[in-house]
Amino acid sequence: MSLLIIGTVAFDAIETPFGKTDKIIGGAATFIGLSASYSTKPVKLVAVVGDDFPQADILTLEEHGIDTEGLQIKQGEKSFFWSGKYSQDLNSRDTLITELNVLADFDPIIPDAYQDCKYLMLGNLTPAIQRLVIQRLVNRPKLIVMDTMNFWMDIALEELKETIEMVDVLTINDEEARQLSGEYSLVKAARKIQEMGPKFLIIKKGEHGALLFHKNKIFFAPALPLEEVFDPTGAGDTFAGGFIGHLAATDDISFENMKRAVIHGSAMASFCVEKFGTERLLNLTQEEIEAREAQFGELVKVLPVTAVLPA
Amino acid sequence: MSLLIIGTVAFDAIETPFGKTDKIIGGAATFIGLSASYSTKPVKLVAVVGDDFPQADILTLEEHGIDTEGLQIKQGEKSFFWSGKYSQDLNSRDTLITELNVLADFDPIIPDAYQDCKYLMLGNLTPAIQRLVIQRLVNRPKLIVMDTMNFWMDIALEELKETIEMVDVLTINDEEARQLSGEYSLVKAARKIQEMGPKFLIIKKGEHGALLFHKNKIFFAPALPLEEVFDPTGAGDTFAGGFIGHLAATDDISFENMKRAVIHGSAMASFCVEKFGTERLLNLTQEEIEAREAQFGELVKVLPVTAVLPA
Numbered sequence: 001m002s003l004l005i006i007g008t009v010a011f012d013a014i015e016t017p018f019g020k021t022d023k024i025i026g027g028a029a030t031f032i033g034l035s036a037s038y039s040t041k042p043v044k045l046v047a048v049v050g051d052d053f054p055q056a057d058i059l060t061l062e063e064h065g066i067d068t069e070g071l072q073i074k075q076g077e078k079s080f081f082w083s084g085k086y087s088q089d090l091n092s093r094d095t096l097i098t099e100l101n102v103l104a105d106f107d108p109i110i111p112d113a114y115q116d117c118k119y120l121m122l123g124n125l126t127p128a129i130q131r132l133v134i135q136r137l138v139n140r141p142k143l144i145v146m147d148t149m150n151f152w153m154d155i156a157l158e159e160l161k162e163t164i165e166m167v168d169v170l171t172i173n174d175e176e177a178r179q180l181s182g183e184y185s186l187v188k189a190a191r192k193i194q195e196m197g198p199k200f201l202i203i204k205k206g207e208h209g210a211l212l213f214h215k216n217k218i219f220f221a222p223a224l225p226l227e228e229v230f231d232p233t234g235a236g237d238t239f240a241g242g243f244i245g246h247l248a249a250t251d252d253i254s255f256e257n258m259k260r261a262v263i264h265g266s267a268m269a270s271f272c273v274e275k276f277g278t279e280r281l282l283n284l285t286q287e288e289i290e291a292r293e294a295q296f297g298e299l300v301k302v303l304p305v306t307a308v309l310p311a
Numbered sequence: 312m313s314l315l316i317i318g319t320v321a322f323d324a325i326e327t328p329f330g331k332t333d334k335i336i337g338g339a340a341t342f343i344g345l346s347a348s349y350s351t352k353p354v355k356l357v358a359v360v361g362d363d364f365p366q367a368d369i370l371t372l373e374e375h376g377i378d379t380e381g382l383q384i385k386q387g388e389k390s391f392f393w394s395g396k397y398s399q400d401l402n403s404r405d406t407l408i409t410e411l412n413v414l415a416d417f418d419p420i421i422p423d424a425y426q427d428c429k430y431l432m433l434g435n436l437t438p439a440i441q442r443l444v445i446q447r448l449v450n451r452p453k454l455i456v457m458d459t460m461n462f463w464m465d466i467a468l469e470e471l472k473e474t475i476e477m478v479d480v481l482t483i484n485d486e487e488a489r490q491l492s493g494e495y496s497l498v499k500a501a502r503k504i505q506e507m508g509p510k511f512l513i514i515k516k517g518e519h520g521a522l523l524f525h526k527n528k529i530f531f532a533p534a535l536p537l538e539e540v541f542d543p544t545g546a547g548d549t550f551a552g553g554f555i556g557h558l559a560a561t562d563d564i565s566f567e568n569m570k571r572a573v574i575h576g577s578a579m580a581s582f583c584v585e586k587f588g589t590e591r592l593l594n595l596t597q598e599e600i601e602a603r604e605a606q607f608g609e610l611v612k613v614l615p616v617t618a619v620l621p622a
Binding site: 017089090175178184185186187188190205208209211218219220221222225226227228229256259260263297299300301302303 | 328400401486489495496497498499501516519520522529530531532533536537538539540567570571574608610611612613614
């Protein structure tokens with residue numbers, strides 16, 4: 001089923017305790033698109049870059065089945081650039097540089113060929129621009145998933161709430177869920193956030209896994225304990241891309257299928273963190289992905305007592 | 312099977328964002344003992360208090376099946392006292408007061424009637440005292456579980472390593488596992504710590520669940536998302552008490568049974584945090600405990616695809 005994503009396509013410069021990069025390709029929509037492309041193609045992209053963005057990287061996106069008709073290239077302007085440095089335990093990061101550049105006046109134009117989309121993923125962006133995308137679609141998609149962050153809660157809370165009201169699934173982290181709801185208990189937070197509009201809430205907890213809430217139902221997917229953890233940049237976007245990619249591919253938005261989508265997204269994110277930037281997402285095989293999904297089942301499996309008691 | 316626990320029995324004064332207490336009963340061995348008592352009785356206690364410790368609270372322990380023959384009462388001395396204040400998100404706490412009192416020269420005397428113990432739980436204490444308990448047992452217990460904390464890694468690392476070498480199961484949190492091993496990846500950290508002696512490692516992650524490692528096997532139990540989270544004090548001890556209580560009651564130390572012990576311990580800890588101090592642990596029913604254990608299975612359950620695809 002047709003998947004449309006909107007978000008940043010950008011340059012990142014990253015420093016982790018394990019190494020640092022010069023400017024490499026990043027941005028929420030880049031990670032979302034690459035991740036989703038392992039489930040469904042084409043992935044229709046709405047984003048903006050400057051003329052400094054390498055043609056080779058646009059080709060890489062296209063080779064992964066990402067339709068770039070909606071990728072605006074602004075002549076004489078520069079692409080969005082973010083630079084950050086992670087703490088020793090990777091659990092926090094300082095932003096060193098944010099250059100909005102082309103993002104400052106981004107007008108998300110939806111090509112006519114994108115109007116048939118049934119699944120819409122709103123990557124983290126100004127809530128007003130996310131809302132504009134919904135409004136510019138002639139038919140409301142079957143499912144709208146929205147990612148956001150505490151930054152918008154701090155500076156544009158009312159605007160953010162207006163957009164949240166229009167979506168089906170919201171993905172945020174635990175700290176953000178507490179901030180948005182004013183509740184410490186994630187159970188209470190999830191209830192309040194569902195009252196704000198989204199029927200489903202995903203709380204992303206990074207290396208601690210992800211929670212899916214819907215009405216009084218809760219599902220938890222752990223994060224896989226990994227041998228190599230290198231760079232968390234893009235992990236949340238990769239999760240979201242895997243999540244909506246799986247839903248679009250199966251065209252089933254039941255709670256039960258969303259559980260599987262959460263596991264698939266978690267598996268995709270577990271690859272993302274093993275290398276800098278998008279590197280690990282460029283050449284995955286279905287076998288690798290399925291093997292990792294199977295590990296989630298193993299990790300939480302408990303045999304019934306009767307099966308293991310001595311005879 | 313006979314369970315022996317050693318640890319602190321003490322006074323706590325606690326402040327959380329949700330309220331504060333005067334001096335109430337706390338201490339690692341108190342939480343461990345109460346929690347374990349729901350699985351196995353008697354729980355044999357080695358600890359020390361001053362003559363300020365209320366007789367009524369000792370009676371409460373005894374009513375829960377805790378054998379207090381090994382509880383030394385030092386006349387003219389005061390019990391260990393700890394006071395702490397939790398951060399807004401409950402994820403960190405500042406120690407306001409630590410008065411060692413009777414703990415300063417604690418000599419853990421093992422009553423003869425305790426010598427038959429098969430399961431030994433070393434609650435968080437000076438590593439040298441934990442080791443002394445092992446040395447004073449005529450026969451090595453079938454299973455020794457040890458809890459410790461970063462404080463001992465900071466000030467008594469070599470002594471700590473000597474004790475760790477003698478135990479079967481070590482329980483620490485993720486930050487401590489990283490500090491002890493020098494590895495960021497918990498998979499690598501678990502491997503290194505197993506090389507230090509313990510054949511099993513449990514990494515406690517509080518509201519993010521618990522990981523059990525043994526050789527190349529990993530099991531993960533989530534923490535239950537709770538309606539009410541009030542006071543995390545004693546949750547780790549309550550987990551440990553439930554864990555070893557289950558093992559002692561079933562007398563089965565297979566990896567498969569340890570998984571169930573981790574789930575039982577997690578269920579017990581989920582009660583602990585709902586009220587201040589030990590309050591919630593005093594009057595639980597087996598039905599309540601089993602209902603909560605069942606929730607762990609529900610939380611991670613994914614139906615096979617064939618069972619839910621439309622016909």
